[in-house]
Amino acid sequence: xxxxxxxxxxxxxxxxxxxxxxxxxxxxxxxxQAWAKAPEGADPAAWRVMARCLSEGTLEFSRxxxxxxxxxxxxxxxxxxxxxxxxxxxxxxxxxxxVGAHLVASILTQPRLNERIINGAVASLKSEPPGAWExxxxxxxxxxxxxxxxxxxxxxRLGNPAQVVVTTAGPIERGDGxxxxxxxxxxxxxxxxxxxxxxxxxxxxxxxxxxxxLSGPVLDPADAASPPMALAAFALGVGKDGAMHRALRExxxxxxxxxxxxxxxSKGWRPRLVMARRASTETVSPEQMADALRPEIDRWExxxxxxxxxxxxxxxxxxxxxxxxxxSASRRMSxxxxxxxxxxGYLELTGKGALGTDTFLELLRQxxxxxxxxxxxxxxxxxxxxx
Amino acid sequence: MLSSLALVIAGAQVFESPKLRLNLDNGAIxxxxxxxxxxxxxxxxRFRAVPETTxxxxxxxxxxxxxxxxxxxEVDRLVESxxxxxxxxxxxxxxxxxxxGPSDGFATAVEAMEQVLADREYADDEVRAEVxxxxxELALVESAQRASWEAWETLFGAAGLSPFGSLEAVxxxxxxxxxxxxxxxxxxxxxxxxxxxxxxxxVAAERMKRMLQRLPAGSPEPLAIRQxxxxxxxxxxxxxxxxxxxxxxxxLATLGAAxxxxxxxxxxxxxxxxxxxxxxxxxxxxxxxxxxxxxxxIEEGPDVxxxxxxxxxxxxxxxxxxxxxxxxxxxxxxxxxxxxxxPDRWKQDMDLGTARSDVARALASLRRTVEP
Numbered sequence: 001x002x003x004x005x006x007x008x009x010x011x012x013x014x015x016x017x018x019x020x021x022x023x024x025x026x027x028x029x030x031x032x033q034a035w036a037k038a039p040e041g042a043d044p045a046a047w048r049v050m051a052r053c054l055s056e057g058t059l060e061f062s063r064x065x066x067x068x069x070x071x072x073x074x075x076x077x078x079x080x081x082x083x084x085x086x087x088x089x090x091x092x093x094x095x096x097x098x099v100g101a102h103l104v105a106s107i108l109t110q111p112r113l114n115e116r117i118i119n120g121a122v123a124s125l126k127s128e129p130p131g132a133w134e135x136x137x138x139x140x141x142x143x144x145x146x147x148x149x150x151x152x153x154x155x156x157r158l159g160n161p162a163q164v165v166v167t168t169a170g171p172i173e174r175g176d177g178x179x180x181x182x183x184x185x186x187x188x189x190x191x192x193x194x195x196x197x198x199x200x201x202x203x204x205x206x207x208x209x210x211x212x213x214l215s216g217p218v219l220d221p222a223d224a225a226s227p228p229m230a231l232a233a234f235a236l237g238v239g240k241d242g243a244m245h246r247a248l249r250e251x252x253x254x255x256x257x258x259x260x261x262x263x264x265x266s267k268g269w270r271p272r273l274v275m276a277r278r279a280s281t282e283t284v285s286p287e288q289m290a291d292a293l294r295p296e297i298d299r300w301e302x303x304x305x306x307x308x309x310x311x312x313x314x315x316x317x318x319x320x321x322x323x324x325x326x327x328s329a330s331r332r333m334s335x336x337x338x339x340x341x342x343x344x345g346y347l348e349l350t351g352k353g354a355l356g357t358d359t360f361l362e363l364l365r366q367x368x369x370x371x372x373x374x375x376x377x378x379x380x381x382x383x384x385x386x387x
Numbered sequence: 388m389l390s391s392l393a394l395v396i397a398g399a400q401v402f403e404s405p406k407l408r409l410n411l412d413n414g415a416i417x418x419x420x421x422x423x424x425x426x427x428x429x430x431x432x433r434f435r436a437v438p439e440t441t442x443x444x445x446x447x448x449x450x451x452x453x454x455x456x457x458x459x460x461e462v463d464r465l466v467e468s469x470x471x472x473x474x475x476x477x478x479x480x481x482x483x484x485x486x487x488g489p490s491d492g493f494a495t496a497v498e499a500m501e502q503v504l505a506d507r508e509y510a511d512d513e514v515r516a517e518v519x520x521x522x523x524e525l526a527l528v529e530s531a532q533r534a535s536w537e538a539w540e541t542l543f544g545a546a547g548l549s550p551f552g553s554l555e556a557v558x559x560x561x562x563x564x565x566x567x568x569x570x571x572x573x574x575x576x577x578x579x580x581x582x583x584x585x586x587x588x589x590v591a592a593e594r595m596k597r598m599l600q601r602l603p604a605g606s607p608e609p610l611a612i613r614q615x616x617x618x619x620x621x622x623x624x625x626x627x628x629x630x631x632x633x634x635x636x637x638x639l640a641t642l643g644a645a646x647x648x649x650x651x652x653x654x655x656x657x658x659x660x661x662x663x664x665x666x667x668x669x670x671x672x673x674x675x676x677x678x679x680x681x682x683x684x685i686e687e688g689p690d691v692x693x694x695x696x697x698x699x700x701x702x703x704x705x706x707x708x709x710x711x712x713x714x715x716x717x718x719x720x721x722x723x724x725x726x727x728x729x730p731d732r733w734k735q736d737m738d739l740g741t742a743r744s745d746v747a748r749a750l751a752s753l754r755r756t757v758e759p
Contacts, residue, residue, distance in 0.1 A: 064691055067651060071695045074702025076650040127674035128654035131529045209526050239472065240463035250460070253516050256523035278526040303468065310470040319427065319487070321472055 017161040017185045020344045020353070021177040022169035024337060029073050030170035031341045032100030032180075033089045034108055035349040037163045037266050039154065043196050044083035045141035046150040050113070050158070051081035052121035053151065054088070059110040061103065070103055072096065075338075079107070080328040082138060084266040085349075086158075087327065089338050094171050097180045104166065105184035109159035118148045132209040133276060134329035137261060149193055156191040167345035169337050210279045212289050216271040216379050219262070221355045227363040228375035233260040233271040234364075235300065235308035236293065236376055238315065238324050242308075243296035243376075248275055252292060254284055262325045268350045269325065273379065290380035297376045305369050312364050316357040407588040409596055413575025413604040416722050417595045419588040420581075422711060428584030428591075429487040429711040430496050432504075432598075433719035435577025436480050437568070437608045440545075445521070445552015446560050448477040450568050452517050453509055455484065457502035466492075466499045473499065477550045478660060479539075480610065481720055482572060487712055490585040497594050500580075504573050504602070509562040518557050525554060531656040531671025534624035538669055542620065542627060546611035547667075574605025581718040583711040615665035619756030621678045626757055628749075630668040633661040633721065634733065636740035637749070639700050641668055643741070644749035646703070647696025648684040655680055661717065663724035678757040685754050693747040700746070701738060708734040 022031075038047045055077060057063040070077035075091040088107050090100045125143045129135065157163075164185065168177030216233070219226045237244040237260025244258040257276045262269035277284060314320040318335030325333035327342050347353050367375075405421035436447060455475040456462055466473050471488030484503055486496040528551070539547035580595040616629040628645070631637040642659065645668055649655040655677060659668040670677050685692065707713035708730045721728045 064688065067695065068691055071650060071698060074695075074698035074700070076695065076699065124654065124674075127676075129673055131673075132527060239467040241467050245463075249520060253519040253523070256520055257527055276523075276527055278523055280526075303464075307464065307468045310468055314470040314472070314488070319470075321474060 017181060018165045018348055019178045019181055020165060020167040020341075020348050021172065021174060022167060022341055022344055023172055023174070024169060024340075025171050027170040027337050028094070029075075029091045029337060030094055030097050030100060030168065030172060031089065031091050031338045032097065032104050033087060033167045033169070033338065033341045033345055034104045035165045035167075035342075035345045036086045036108065036158060037349060038084050038086070039157045039163070039195055041195065042154055043146070043150055044139075045143050045146045046154055046196065047083070047086070048081045048141065049118060049121045049125060049143060049146050050111075050151045050154045051079055051086050052125055053113055053117050053155075054079050054107050054111050056117045056121070057112040058106040059112060060106045066103065066107075069099065078338075080331065082264060082328060083141075085264060085346075087342065087345075089342070091338060097168060097170070097172060097176055101166075101168070101177075101180035101184055105159075105181065108164065109185060109188065111155050111158065113152055113155040115148045118151045122146055130329060133257065136211040136213075136274065136276070137263065137272075137326070138329035147196070150196040153191060153193040153195045156188070156193065157195065159185060159188060161185045161187075165345050165349040167341040167348075169341040208279050210277050210283070212275045212277065212284050212286050214273045214286055214290060214379055218265055218268040218270045220268060221352060221360065221363065225375070228367045228371040229271060229379065230262075230360075231305070231308050231312065231364045231367045231372055232376035232379055233262070233273070233324065234312045234315070235304055235372060236260055236297075236379065237273050238311045238320070238322060239307070242311075243293050244273065244275065247292045247296050248289065254292075259322065260324045264327055264346060266350065268347075268352055271379070294377070294380055297373055297380070300369065300373055300376075302369055305367070305372050308372070309364060313361055316361050405588055407592045409592055411575060411596060411600050413600060413602055415575040415578040415580070415599040415602065416726075417592050417599060418579065418581040418718055418722065419586065419592040419595065420583040420714065421586060421588050422583050422714070424584035424711040426490050426585050427488060427711065428490050428493050428496075428582055428586050429485065429715045430493065430500070430580070430582045431483060431485045431715040431719040432500050433484075433579045433581075434482045434572050434574070435608075435723065436478070436482065436610060437571045438610055439548055439552070441553075441556065442559065443556060443568075444548055445554070445557040446565065446568055447482060447572065448550060448552045449514070449517060449521060449557045449560055450565050450572060451475050451477045451482050452520065453513065453565065454503050454569065454573075457499070458505050458507040459502070462499045462502050465495060465502075469495050471496060473503075478720070479548070479550050480662060480664070481577075483716075483719060485712070485715065485719075493582070493586055493591060494594065497598055501598050504598070506569070506573075507566070509565040509569075511562045514560055514562050514565060518554070518560070521552075521557055522554055525551065529656070530624065530675065531673065532658065534622065534671050535627075535658045535667075535669035538620070538622055538625050538627040539667055541622070542616050542667065543613050544611075546613045570603075571605065571608065573602060575599060575602045576605040576607070577723045578602065579719050579722050581715045581722070583714040613664050613666060616667065619752060621757050624671060624675055624677070626670045626677050626681060626753070628668045628670070628753060628756065630659050630666045632663050632665055634663070634725065634728070634736070636737065636745065639704065639737045639741040640745035640749045642703070643693070643696035643700035643746040644753050645670055645696070646699035647692035647694075647746065647750065648681050648753070650695045650699060651687055651692065652680045652684045661720065663721055681753060681757045685750060689747060689750050689754075693743045693750055696750070697741065697743050697746045700741070704734055704737055
């Protein structure tokens, strides 16, 4: 199934590969990208280890040739994973679409997985704890209990066309992306090993920083409650005139960094209001954070709604340094071709492919001040975490 | 080709569409450039750093935090209501404020910058509150960044003090001291206002001129001179390589070597700041042992790394010079020390002057640095 983005329509899920085509005639590169969902119940730690192994080569490409071929434009092969998702991105010269499709398909369907590579990936992941902020967003799991056979079991399920969306973007013609992937994702043999049930693996935490968080339901454009909730997240935590910055940093000096984040889950973006705070200071609970924000919400006027809309528009254009839309803990939405491809591919994977940035912005513009305040108050009573 | 910028003399102006540069009587430089930027612009206003001592280390950083809010703390509301965002940054050689956004917001952006620069009182309780925020900021600084600061201070002494500062020193600051510091920082000498994007250069330059010409010239306050480090040094938590001045072809080769290594070792963290003076490129590691990771990467094949690194460095260069944000950043930090600096010529020189063999030599130097 092929989706040309200009005419992006809601899709009926099918078992064959979904290809999103994104034409930008002025682009200097082509982007070939794949998004994949983790199998239901997969152990997040094993899933991330498998993702790390994917850059070690495939049955067709050695590690060296994979990195060298994917790195032709100077933008290296990018493979990222969260608990539920995985993305592979290659950026190649304009005539590189077929090569890119070959690389991406090979990475997903013929990964070179063996005990040596898996053990190496575990060792490197254990030795590279992410930064405190990224670790909180990502919930970095403990990799010490990952077993090679669990990673192999996930590798056997990777590349199942029903769980994958590929995006091709750049100076391409309609149908080019579909043609480039034609026959590349074949049905895979039945897995030989069961996947291990999701582990209640401990999450690593940093001692010097604590986090306080309120999070809302996954955004669903078909749900009337979602646009007000999304705009509320902008009004609360995007920009230095947002309520979080004003109340938590300027008003109380509780924190240097406090932001709204739209976190990518397998079902769509989840709004999260996150505040980082020194561990050595007095603990702040999520309820205290909500209590500090409520008076700000009560004071909102139409100027606050308009500021939030302006921040939303800049974010949806990929032009905001503090863009809340995340594709991973370390990657926010930007105006790059790869980022625009990621928006389309990710939403297609989550079943919300019809949601173009213009459509989404139009939904936000229709939110009234009272709807905005009500949604923000709902977020204050949302699921809270502190760690 | 003779750059129009090279013809500029103090007090005069040379206009060669689509760029305009003004040298103001107080020493400030104004530069406006029209370029296709999708209906957007990037504005940067830069001020020189004044020397810091152990007693005042971090006061400039504290001033940057406070000044960015404006006297009535309305700067962010003003900017963000137009879909723009103010970034404030303290470097070893400068304090930098940037605003990017849709072109119809340019006048508002300058208005916001004027609020940032306004001469004003800093209340003691306001200062104390911001010191608490700085302590929160420090807690979030990653170990690789801290290791880089240590390397700079070890190798350059007083000329390499971290831009962040020390909490002990900022706790000694008060409102009067910060106002006095502001009067030394927000001056014409060493100041640059530069914009690039879909703007009309003459109108933009005149508007920025009005913003900066009211500032006093300020007294000379030279920073301690950094002498080039003769060779790389492997510290426990970071590897420091000598980084040539930005206009030296060795700049891109050194960056390419680091990018090549990091392309196969994703846990490495590269840190450097383009400068007209020699400095450092630091390679830290999330694992805390960058030397081991660099050795491992180089063992994979220096030829591949040199090629990957060269491509990555040239891609970085193309994206930097090709964007309004990159061009204003480069001009803001380099024009005072390199009056003839032109991003396009710089890119051309770097592209032509940096070959894979140069990156390979930089990799060999890096390899020697990390040998056990």
